[in-house]
Amino acid sequence: MKPFQLTYTAKDSGLLREALHDWGISKRTLASVKYSGGQILVNGNEVTVRHVLEKDDAVTVIFPNEELGEGLIPEAGQLQIVYEDEALLIVDKPPLQNTIPSREHPAGSLANIVANHFEVNEIPATLHIATRLDRDTSGLVCIAKNRHIHHMLSMQQKGKMMKRRYDAFAHGKFAEQKFVITEPIGRKDTSIIEREVRQDGQFAETEVEVLQEFDGFTHVELGLNTGRTHQIRVHLSHIGHPLLGDDLYGGKRSGISRQALHCKSLELVHPVSGEPISFTSPLKEDMEQLIYAKR
Structure with missing residues (x-):
């Protein structure tokens, strides 16, 4: 090619x-x-x-053609493509799927399936994932098809030109309808996985807006002004409103088997054309069912 x-x-x-x-x-x-x-x-x-x-x-x-890394094994699987051109691939990730392989889940990741998509369609690219999601989190993921495009997207993220919005269900009722959480986040001393708000952590900022209140939980929309690991989960837990299903940070798994977090929209400037582009993803079925159960 x-x-x-x-x-x-x-x-x-x-x-x-x-x-x-x-x-x-x-x-x-x-x-x-x-x-x-x-x-x-x-x-x-x-x-x-x-x-x-x-x-x-x-x-x-x-630009030179790129090859998949030796450790990434292409696997056939379902891939919900939202947008694709010679530079970008935007996909809608289901819940309970790793973005990249891990020790606990070495197969079946989004990266494995995208690698297969590249191989089958003879796309001379490796994976450059610009917006990674946790295993439990569903929604939009942006993938660059070469090193230069990935660099351009990284510059957009640093310049806050790339915007992601999330739907989340959090425990309890919020005192304010719209506010910003600005608290530094760092790794917890007793864990290699958990993060926490700590004064020696990295600057982190999350926008929060209440959309609807239900019995026992609140539907909120969130915007990330920074991209720290577990940022939404840590910030909401810190203010006493952990995500439903997020037992790592104090949430209860009643009615849902994963953290109730979904990347609903993605806005960016196309790194080649310079035109603004945007994408949306509807709530997944398990989160929708929680709403229906309360109506």
């Missing part, structure tokens, strides 16, 4: 290296282009990054 490539137009004269940096191409990506079979062309001629550009020069970066 033809390798992924992008073409840019030089706005001014100057060093090619500087223009590539301005276009968001990282040093690591440039190294892979140089040493792993890629090319940089100016007006159709191969050049090095020391080339001096003239205004309106056409610069084409041909």
Whole structure:
């Protein structure tokens, strides 16, 4: 299959290296282009990054094809594709599925199934998962098809240009209808898995909005302004409203066998076209049933 490539137009004269940096191409990506079979062309001629550009020069970066890592075994399975093009794959992950293989669950992960999708469709890519979800959490996952696109998405996340919203069911009733939790999160001293609010942790911020109250729990919408491990789960538990089903952080597994958390929407700027794009995912059946049971 033809390798992924992008073409840019030089706005001014100057060093090619500087223009590539301005276009968001990282040093690591440039190294892979140089040493792993890629090319940089100016007006159709191969050049090095020391080339001096003239205004309106056409610069084409041909990225090397990537191969799946040896440890990732492609597996056939159901894959709910929400969007796909040469740069991105957006999928809707079911609950109780790992995003990547783990020691406890070495097979059946989303990554295994996406690897099979790439192999069957002869897509020369490895997996670059930009928005990972916990095993229990369902909803939208964004996957880049090459290193450069992953870098561009990471820059969007750091610049808060990528926005994710979550549906969650939390124990109890909230005193406020709309508020922000800003508490640092770090690893718990007594566990390699659990996180907690602690003053020496990393800055973490979660937006909370109450949508509807039920008998015993509240449906809330959440927005992440940072992406710490277990952030939503830790923050809600810290304020006394753990997620339903989240027994690791104080929730009760009555009526649901996993934490009641779902990534409902994803907004980003397409890393190639520059156009804003957005996707949504409806609540999964097990969370819907909790609502129906209370009506």
